[in-house]
Amino acid sequence: MAKITVLGSGGFGISLAVMADNFGHEVTVWSAFAEEIENIRRDGEHKKLLPGVKVKESINLITDISLIGNCDIIIFAIPSAFVRKVAKLAAPYIPENAVIVNVGKGLEDKTFKRLSEVLEEEIAGNPVVALSGPSHAEEVAIGMPTTIVASSKSMEHANYVQEELSNKTLRIYCNDDIIGCELGGALKNIIALCAGICDGMGYGDNTKAALMTRGITEIARLGVALGAKKDTFAGLTGIGDLIVTCTSMHSRNRRAGILIGQGISPQEAVERVGTVEGYFCTKVAWELCRSANVEMPITEQLYQTLFCGKDVKTALSDLMGRPKKHESESIWTAK
Ligand SMILES: NC(=O)c1ccc[n+]([C@@H]2O[C@H](COP(=O)([O-])OP(=O)(O)OC[C@H]3O[C@@H](n4cnc5c(N)ncnc54)[C@H](O)[C@@H]3O)[C@@H](O)[C@H]2O)c1
Missing domain, CATH: 1.10.1040.10 (N-(1-d-carboxylethyl)-l-norvaline Dehydrogenase; domain 2)
Structure with missing residues (x-):
């Protein structure tokens, strides 16, 4: 089982956190917005985006990015426009060997970069894996069968993410064409x-x-x-x-x-x-x-x-x- 930190407590971040927690991983979720975290903590769910999906107390909810912890995997579940900003904030606290997983789908304005390129620039040295495919948060969160792809320049790390995050409702394939996977998404x-x-x-x-x-x-x-x-x-x-x-x-x-x-x-x-x-x-x-x-x-x-x-x-x-x-x-x- 892995220690997983999810950055972003929107629909997809919470759905991945709930799934990872259900399958026995140790999960932390960070948000830049205290109100968002307080609401989830108070209601035990993300009422607006994932009503009825229980966010159990075993999921550690934080707003202080210095507490992202000694994790194995850091999932960026942040809209593409803010990925660089959050990566800059998180970079000083990211453990040396943590695998960075991006689930955001977009290209950076002005630089036209793919999000894995943005993450590689801001978090130098850590492997980056893009996780993409047909996966609405609303369906992932309630365990509807879903298939996605882990792609990376490093197949070793794509395989690691496949191994750790696959479960009986989420089937993950691997692909070494990260350019194609990110552009498609x-x-x-x-x-x-x-x-x-x-x-x-x-x-x-x-x-x-x-x-x-x-x-x-x-x-x-x-x-x-x-x-x-x-x-x-x-x-x-x-x-x-x-x-x-x-x-x-x-x-x-x-x-x-x-x-x-x-x-x-x-x-x-x-x-x-x-x-x-x-x-x-x-x-x-x-x-x-x-x-x-x-x-x-x-x-x-x-x-x-x-x-x-x-x-x-x-x-x-x-x-x-x-x-x-x-x-x-x-x-x-x-x-
Ligand atoms: N929702 C889905 O079903 C789904 C599925 C696959 C991939 N994605 C991708 O995942 C990414 C996140 O999607 P989502 O639906 O969770 O988005 P969302 O709009 O619900 O927001 C995600 C979270 O990002 C954080 N955030 C937003 N603006 C921020 C800012 N300015 N600074 C710091 N943090 C900020 C907040 O915690 C917010 O809740 C997107 O790129 C999306 O394309 C979403």
């Missing part, structure tokens, strides 16, 4: 926003299937240009996570998209829903595909909609009216 949020927009506009299953299929094609195209393996996008962190995010009401990206499709402004939709990582990721992906000279037509139209005031109907009709193509044209090169 981050970029699918863009397509989920689009899927939500189409739902909000009243479109149906055909439209969603089209978005998901052409979406994974453009995600993979950018991923391969950035050094990922094409196969990874056919796996759990690629198409698997895309399916779950585009079809579920648990997805905040999809929920924000629905509001936009119903005519709410993108900024208001993001404010109403909360953590909508696809909104920020769209900007980063738009910059990345331009610099890598890769065509991403769905991302382009979403960017125009979110940041340039383009109306969703025009964006969709521009997508449908693109030059006619062969489905299997040489998709890995820019046009």
Whole structure:
């Protein structure tokens, strides 16, 4: 059994902490927000995000980051925009041999870095493993069968995380393509926003299937240009996570998209829903595909909609009216 510290007491942090505690690990959860921790302690659950999921007293809840302890695994369950800030705060207290596990899905604004790169920079010397795949907190927390992937430059450490965190309801695969795994997790949020927009506009299953299929094609195209393996996008962190995010009401990206499709402004939709990582990721992906000279037509139209005031109907009709193509044209090169 391992000593596990989870940074972040939101939906996913608490769901992983509850699961690890249920399977006998020694678990500590840290949050920057005293009120969040006090509420969980008082209610014995995270009432807002995971009502009915018991947070037992055996889970140590803290707000002082210097108390993260002599742990084996530190899980970052923090929205991507704040991962660097929290890593800087935690770095002085992280034990030398602790394995850093990131579950956040996003890319850093301005630097365009993957979150494992951010963590490697801030916590130099510790191995970093990305844990990603189709895994809504609400379902993980109540033990619904879930499969995810541990990926790392170091297979030894990906295997360690697989060994420690797998259990009878969570099956973990390993993958050495951390670039592909992280990009799949981050970029699918863009397509989920689009899927939500189409739902909000009243479109149906055909439209969603089209978005998901052409979406994974453009995600993979950018991923391969950035050094990922094409196969990874056919796996759990690629198409698997895309399916779950585009079809579920648990997805905040999809929920924000629905509001936009119903005519709410993108900024208001993001404010109403909360953590909508696809909104920020769209900007980063738009910059990345331009610099890598890769065509991403769905991302382009979403960017125009979110940041340039383009109306969703025009964006969709521009997508449908693109030059006619062969489905299997040489998709890995820019046009
Ligand atoms: N919720 C899910 O089902 C799920 C599943 C897989 C991966 N993820 C990923 O995990 C990450 C966390 O997701 P979540 O749903 O738990 O998010 P969340 O919005 O519930 O927030 C997580 C926690 O991060 C901490 N936090 C937020 N802002 C902070 C700040 N400015 N400074 C310091 N700490 C801050 C808080 O403790 C907060 O509760 C995201 O990147 C998300 O994509 C979420």
